Amino acid sequence: EADIYQTPRYLVIGTGKKITLECSQTMGHDKMYWYQQDPGMELHLIHYSYGVNSTEKGDLSSESTVSRIRTEHFPLTLESARPSHTSQYLCASSEYGVRGSPLHFGNGTRLTVT
Amino acid sequence: GESVGLHLPTLSVQEGDNSIINCAYSNSASDYFIWYKQESGKGPQFIIDIRSNMDKRQGQRVTVLLNKTVKHLSLQIAATQPGDSAVYFCAEGGTSYGKLTFGQGTILTVHP
Numbered sequence: 001e002a003d004i005y006q007t008p009r010y011l012v013i014g015t016g017k018k019i020t021l022e023c024s025q026t027m028g029h030d031k032m033y034w035y036q037q038d039p040g041m042e043l044h045l046i047h048y049s050y051g052v053n054s055t056e057k058g059d060l061s062s063e064s065t066v067s068r069i070r071t072e073h074f075p076l077t078l079e080s081a082r083p084s085h086t087s088q089y090l091c092a093s094s095e096y097g098v099r100g101s102p103l104h105f106g107n108g109t110r111l112t113v114t
Numbered sequence: 115g116e117s118v119g120l121h122l123p124t125l126s127v128q129e130g131d132n133s134i135i136n137c138a139y140s141n142s143a144s145d146y147f148i149w150y151k152q153e154s155g156k157g158p159q160f161i162i163d164i165r166s167n168m169d170k171r172q173g174q175r176v177t178v179l180l181n182k183t184v185k186h187l188s189l190q191i192a193a194t195q196p197g198d199s200a201v202y203f204c205a206e207g208g209t210s211y212g213k214l215t216f217g218q219g220t221i222l223t224v225h226p
Contacts, residue, residue: 105157
């Protein structure tokens with residue numbers, strides 16, 4: 001069972017601020033993902049990574065960026081937060097990739113931009 | 115385009131009843147399907163998965179059925195308990211690496 005840790009759990013921040021959402025996993029999974037979810041709605045993939053130094057954009061266009069310098073760490077950054085970025089951000093990892101094994105999710109960061 | 119959707123947005127059952135949650139998908143090339151449970155304030159939790167070379171798969175109190183002819187997926191929960199109350203999502207692992215397409219979700223409420 002994968003352990004995925006996301007911090008902070010809740011973040012309220014003003015427009016124009018730079019923020020970084022942290023995500024770490026302890027299982028050594030190569031594949032990691034960021035999903036965006038509005039309340040009661042489906043999840044949309046915004047970024048994913050095959051491994052260290054590998055990042056790709058997902059289906060949903062996002063102004064955020066990600067980095068993968070270490071296997072266990074996959075932070076997401078917004079250079080200038082806007083109210084339209086208000087949402088829940090979920091990080092996930094998998095052992096073999098989405099078609100080979102299920103994704104294991106963290107509990108998310110709920111972001112509110114005022 | 116690809117889409118995964120759910121027939122019923124809400125489902126209310128009595129404790130002890132069996133629950134069936136349905137899901138339709140549109141991509142006939144999809145070959146991997148997953149059900150997740152999401153409780154309030156938490157991330158989605160894996161329940162069960164099935165590959166397209168199977169019609170049925172059973173877990174603990176849960177069964178997933180796949181009908182490729184009509185592109186339909188269902189999750190059956192036996193002897194539903196109040197702790198099963200959550201939002202249930204089906205998701206499709208299609209042909210694109212790293213992409214998992216989620217449906218809108220069904221809210222399951224179990225009454226004691």
